[in-house]
Amino acid sequence: MKITREEILHLAKLSDFELKESEIDGLSKNLEDIIGYISELNSLDTEGVEPTYQVFEMENVWRDDEIQPQEANREDLLALTKEQRQDQIKVPKVL
Amino acid sequence: MKYYPTIGIECHVQLNTKTKLFSEVDNDARNKEPNSCVSPVDYALPGMLPRLNGEAIKLAIRAGRAMNCEINASSRFDRKHYFYPDSPKGYQITQFYHPIIGEGYVELPSGAKVRIEHAHLEGDAGKLTHFDTYSLVDLNRVDTPLIEIVTMPDIHSAKDAHDYCKALWRLMCYAGVTNGDLYNGNMRFDVNTSLAPEGSTELGTRTEVKNLNSFRSVERAVEYEIKRQSKLLDAGEKVIQETRGWNDATGETTGQRSKEEAKDYRYMPEPDIPPINLSKEFIDTESAKLPMMPKDYQEKFKGVIADDILEILLDYAPLMQKLAEVKNVKRVSNWFASVLLAEEKSAEYLNDLPTAMQLDDLAEMVEKNELSSTGAKDVFLKFFDPQMGKRDAKTIAKEMNLLQENDLGALEAIVDAVLANPATAQAQADYKAGQEKVLGFLVGQVMKESKGKANPGAVSEILKKKLSK
Numbered sequence: 001m002k003i004t005r006e007e008i009l010h011l012a013k014l015s016d017f018e019l020k021e022s023e024i025d026g027l028s029k030n031l032e033d034i035i036g037y038i039s040e041l042n043s044l045d046t047e048g049v050e051p052t053y054q055v056f057e058m059e060n061v062w063r064d065d066e067i068q069p070q071e072a073n074r075e076d077l078l079a080l081t082k083e084q085r086q087d088q089i090k091v092p093k094v095l
Numbered sequence: 096m097k098y099y100p101t102i103g104i105e106c107h108v109q110l111n112t113k114t115k116l117f118s119e120v121d122n123d124a125r126n127k128e129p130n131s132c133v134s135p136v137d138y139a140l141p142g143m144l145p146r147l148n149g150e151a152i153k154l155a156i157r158a159g160r161a162m163n164c165e166i167n168a169s170s171r172f173d174r175k176h177y178f179y180p181d182s183p184k185g186y187q188i189t190q191f192y193h194p195i196i197g198e199g200y201v202e203l204p205s206g207a208k209v210r211i212e213h214a215h216l217e218g219d220a221g222k223l224t225h226f227d228t229y230s231l232v233d234l235n236r237v238d239t240p241l242i243e244i245v246t247m248p249d250i251h252s253a254k255d256a257h258d259y260c261k262a263l264w265r266l267m268c269y270a271g272v273t274n275g276d277l278y279n280g281n282m283r284f285d286v287n288t289s290l291a292p293e294g295s296t297e298l299g300t301r302t303e304v305k306n307l308n309s310f311r312s313v314e315r316a317v318e319y320e321i322k323r324q325s326k327l328l329d330a331g332e333k334v335i336q337e338t339r340g341w342n343d344a345t346g347e348t349t350g351q352r353s354k355e356e357a358k359d360y361r362y363m364p365e366p367d368i369p370p371i372n373l374s375k376e377f378i379d380t381e382s383a384k385l386p387m388m389p390k391d392y393q394e395k396f397k398g399v400i401a402d403d404i405l406e407i408l409l410d411y412a413p414l415m416q417k418l419a420e421v422k423n424v425k426r427v428s429n430w431f432a433s434v435l436l437a438e439e440k441s442a443e444y445l446n447d448l449p450t451a452m453q454l455d456d457l458a459e460m461v462e463k464n465e466l467s468s469t470g471a472k473d474v475f476l477k478f479f480d481p482q483m484g485k486r487d488a489k490t491i492a493k494e495m496n497l498l499q500e501n502d503l504g505a506l507e508a509i510v511d512a513v514l515a516n517p518a519t520a521q522a523q524a525d526y527k528a529g530q531e532k533v534l535g536f537l538v539g540q541v542m543k544e545s546k547g548k549a550n551p552g553a554v555s556e557i558l559k560k561k562l563s564k
Binding site: 010014015016051053054056058059060061062063064065066067068070071072074077078080085086087088089090091092093094 | 112113114119120121128129130131133134135138140146147148149150151152171176177178179180185223224225226227228229230231232233234359361364366368369370371372373
């Protein structure tokens with residue numbers, strides 16, 4: 001399956017990745033290989049087979065609605081961000 | 096040309112759970128510091144596992160039943176990918192393929208039914224504040240549980256769009272699933288509007304106005320879009336399918352053409368959260384917890400509370416629940432109506448309601464003529480006074496010196512004093528000469544003399560008797 005240059009640029013944009021010109025062709029090739037490998041599965045007849053959503057056969061894993069003390073506080077978490085201001089995370093202007 | 100508008104509405108309702116949808120931190124961020132209700136899960140730190148809040152499922156069932164919806168026994172979560180600073184995960188956990196709430200309907204006051212297509216559970220995004228060269232991110236709202244309610248395109252006027260939003264708001268408030276504070280964004284509406292030539296079977300191109308937080312702005316935005324789109328179509332131009340923003344000050348919508356082309360959310364099943372499979376018993380038990388709905392109260396109070404007053408009071412679910420407990424509904428509902436209509440603070444009066452016993456005692460005092468109707472209103476207002484509010488009606492009336500004088504002997508003495516006053520001589524003569532209207536003046540004098548505590552009915556009788564001698 002052919003992955004076009006436009007598709008690579010579109011995907012990069014969706015994830016806000018900055019790609020160097022030299023990386024684009026290599027990525028196309030990588031993705032083509034991956035999709036080619038996976039698409040082997042298309043040769044199987046899956047008519048009437050339920051999609052697999054998860055492999056552990058668990059269901060209804062819920063917790064009670066009670067506030068629990070957290071190990072990390074606001075300062076710990078804000079310290080992980082690149083920039084902060086007035087107890088908030090500072091990011092480039094987005095609209 | 097004449098056009099027929101078609102409107103569909105998506106509404107996000109914030110659920111009033113104690114904790115968030117996927118983390119065990121405080122979900123009520125009102126008056127809290129930014130980023131103070133936040134856990135490593137909300138920050139999407141590597142390796143963090145979201146854990147589903149069971150209460151949100153129960154509330155979703157109740158919300159669904161309030162809208163006459165099917166509850167789907169089997170539902171799942173999916174990831175909706177997008178890149179924006181309000182969502183550290185890089186995706187929203189939502190229910191794209193298998194929502195928990197299926198088809199139903201909401202009835203409008205006109206009797207028309209707006210069908211619900213489905214409603215699903217999902218996490219809210221964080222809050223961004225924009226400054227000139229940067230934006231600030233507060234993650235307190237990240238993963239507050241939401242249900243997103245999607246209608247079929249069943250609405251065809253701005254008025255019906257308004258009425259649907261209001262009806263939905265009432266249903267959610269009565270069901271007790273949300274705090275319902277519109278000003279603080281507890282319910283937010285996205286409105287899709289399209290026009291088609293009258294008689295056409297195909298729908299026109301639609302626009303979406305996002306993030307409206309009042310019924311009035313929904314109505315105005317639809318009115319504006321109908322006008323704007325009609326003008327375009329009349330001029331032979333095309334309506335562009337786009338998201339538009341609403342400006343409440345100018346009353347206009349403006350295009351917000353995003354730089355991103357077609358939306359591409361790359362949905363995939365959420366691997367961290369196992370599917371929800373509900374038994375019939377579980378759904379039935381939770382459905383049975385749905386309290387009385389606006390319609391039930393309308394039936395209950397029909398003929399007891401006047402329709403127009405009931406319509407005003409129905410906006411306050413806790414008040415309706417209180418009225419269902421009191422015996423003298425007619426009198427008590429009138430007090431609330433007059434307070435809500437006349438007093439400036441209006442809705443604040445409903446934060447801490449008097450007990451049914453306080454209200455019934457007060458009503459009984461009026462029935463027994465122990466209190467005048469004006470006196471009763473004064474006592475009623477004191478119920479909301481933090482200093483006096485917890486006392487019973489009689490204690491407050493006594494303290495305010497409002498108890499009516501029903502002792503005939505005492506009343507007669509006051510009447511005699513008033514009649515002996517030369518200032519009333521002319522009035523007495525006029526009354527005896529057949530001018531019965533003067534009686535009101537004399538009653539007033541007695542009331543004044545008694546400092547408002549005399550029972551005016553009794554005073555009037557005594558006066559008539561004395562003056563006919």
